[in-house]
Amino acid sequence: MENTPTYDVILAGGGGAGLSLAYHLLNSDWKDRSILIIDQEQKEKNDRTWCFWETKPGPFESIVHQQWQRMYFHGTGFSQLMDLQPYSYKMIRSQDFYRYVNQAIRAHENVTVVQAQIQELRERADNIEVVTDQQNYHGQWVFSSLRDSDETDQVKDKQYLLQHFKGWEIRTKQPFFNPQQATLMDFRIAQHGDCRFMYVLPTDEQTALVEYTIFSGELLDQDTYTQELNRYLPKYLGLKRADYEVLHEEFGVIPMTDMEYPRQQGERIIRIGTAGGATKASTGYTFQRIQRDSAELVQQLITTGRPERLPLNGRKRFHLFDSVLLNVMGRGLYPGRESFTHIFRKNPTARVLRFLDEDTHLGEDLAIMNSVPKLPFIKGTWYALTT
Numbered sequence: 001m002e003n004t005p006t007y008d009v010i011l012a013g014g015g016g017a018g019l020s021l022a023y024h025l026l027n028s029d030w031k032d033r034s035i036l037i038i039d040q041e042q043k044e045k046n047d048r049t050w051c052f053w054e055t056k057p058g059p060f061e062s063i064v065h066q067q068w069q070r071m072y073f074h075g076t077g078f079s080q081l082m083d084l085q086p087y088s089y090k091m092i093r094s095q096d097f098y099r100y101v102n103q104a105i106r107a108h109e110n111v112t113v114v115q116a117q118i119q120e121l122r123e124r125a126d127n128i129e130v131v132t133d134q135q136n137y138h139g140q141w142v143f144s145s146l147r148d149s150d151e152t153d154q155v156k157d158k159q160y161l162l163q164h165f166k167g168w169e170i171r172t173k174q175p176f177f178n179p180q181q182a183t184l185m186d187f188r189i190a191q192h193g194d195c196r197f198m199y200v201l202p203t204d205e206q207t208a209l210v211e212y213t214i215f216s217g218e219l220l221d222q223d224t225y226t227q228e229l230n231r232y233l234p235k236y237l238g239l240k241r242a243d244y245e246v247l248h249e250e251f252g253v254i255p256m257t258d259m260e261y262p263r264q265q266g267e268r269i270i271r272i273g274t275a276g277g278a279t280k281a282s283t284g285y286t287f288q289r290i291q292r293d294s295a296e297l298v299q300q301l302i303t304t305g306r307p308e309r310l311p312l313n314g315r316k317r318f319h320l321f322d323s324v325l326l327n328v329m330g331r332g333l334y335p336g337r338e339s340f341t342h343i344f345r346k347n348p349t350a351r352v353l354r355f356l357d358e359d360t361h362l363g364e365d366l367a368i369m370n371s372v373p374k375l376p377f378i379k380g381t382w383y384a385l386t387t
């Protein structure tokens with residue numbers, strides 16, 4: 001295989017994690033290395049909307065579509081308009097993200113983008129062979145965001161919930177929304193024994209993304225998501241069907257699991273994104289963790305030349321907290337709606353966001369733990385530690 005093209009870095013999968021890592025590499029001392037990005041799709045569609053929070057402008061500030069400093073939380077017998085400061089809750093549309101990163105890529109001749117389906121990653125003596133349906137490539141380092149097809153077989157007795165959601169971007173005929181105020185979680189809807197909520201993200205006075213989200217073990221049939229959206233809009237927003245049109249529909253599934261995703265797959269294959277454990281198990285938020293991980297990986301490459309023995313995403317105690325909450329929800333020990341209501345009612349919003357970001361100190365963690373009822377969470381802790 002003398003003619004097999006060889007690269008310093010191959011990104012197997014060029015979605016959220018692959019393109020983020022590419023972007024971080026292109027803004028580092030590794031910007032002149034040969035980089036190959038392989039994805040089976042042409043990444044240009046608006047196939048997801050990424051939301052996250054941060055205190056400062058991030059690397060993708062120029063493509064933030066909208067941001068909010070005030071958001072509603074509606075729980076059980078409790079509603080509040082929360083002040084998020086010092087955080088802003090930000091929204092990036094994937095089409096803008098793909099376009100922005102692809103522009104940066106096109107400005108670098110050392111980066112090649114290939115549309116192909118990857119069939120195998122083969123470890124060789126001194127590099128990795130990436131086998132695709134088109135041709136093979138060699139890479140010194142492969143960063144893979146490809147999920148295992150047998151992922152759920154690896155769960156064993158860990159929790160594996162799904163965060164599944166359908167969202168509509170709607171446009172009202174008349175000005176209706178306050179684009180400065182969004183709804184992070186609205187739990188006033190029927191729970192059906194799961195953890196279900198709506199969120200509403202207005203981007204101008206006439207446009208908003210309204211999304212029906214469920215944490216549970218099974219997906220629903222598509223009509224059920226639609227019915228719930230149709231019920232929510234008139235009942236809680238006062239919008240009749242004739243008042244708005246649906247511009248765009250989004251459907252997604254994110255794993256919420258306390259199983260350990262392997263971080264390395266052999267010596268030279270590093271897993272990134274959801275496949276590498278970047279998804280926060282108790283919330284599904286991934287985008288910011290991908291950015292942190294990308295920055296750390298690039299730093300490792302620059303300082304040591306080897307991105308190995310990286311710390312797992314998240315510190316151990318936060319992994320335990322995630323696992324406890326998943327056990328509490330997954331085993332039906334206490335309703336998710338009630339847990340979130342207690343947490344948001346009894347803590348400053350910034351503390352909750354910091355906790356979910358894994359940036360709190362132990363005293364703040366204890367305050368959060370004190371907000372929820374003891375017995376179900378002690379049981380959840382027992383399961384988290386013993387299964």
Ligand SMILES: Cc1cc2nc3c(=O)[nH]c(=O)nc-3n(C[C@H](O)[C@H](O)[C@H](O)COP(=O)(O)OP(=O)(O)OC[C@H]3O[C@@H](n4cnc5c(N)ncnc54)[C@H](O)[C@@H]3O)c2cc1C
Pocket residue numbers: 012013014015016017018038039040041043047048049050051052116117118119145146147250251252253254272273274275284285286287288
């Ligand atoms: C609809 C949706 C909305 C989300 N919203 C948020 C949010 O608001 N906030 C947040 O923090 N997280 C969110 N997430 C979770 C997470 O941020 C995204 O899933 C993110 O895209 C994860 O990045 P990734 O690179 O791991 O996976 P992906 O972005 O899915 O990238 C994986 C890539 O690998 C490619 N691929 C797979 N198999 C092969 C193969 N065999 N050969 C070649 N290419 C292959 C795919 O085409 C894909 O482009 C959302 C997820 C979804 C699905």
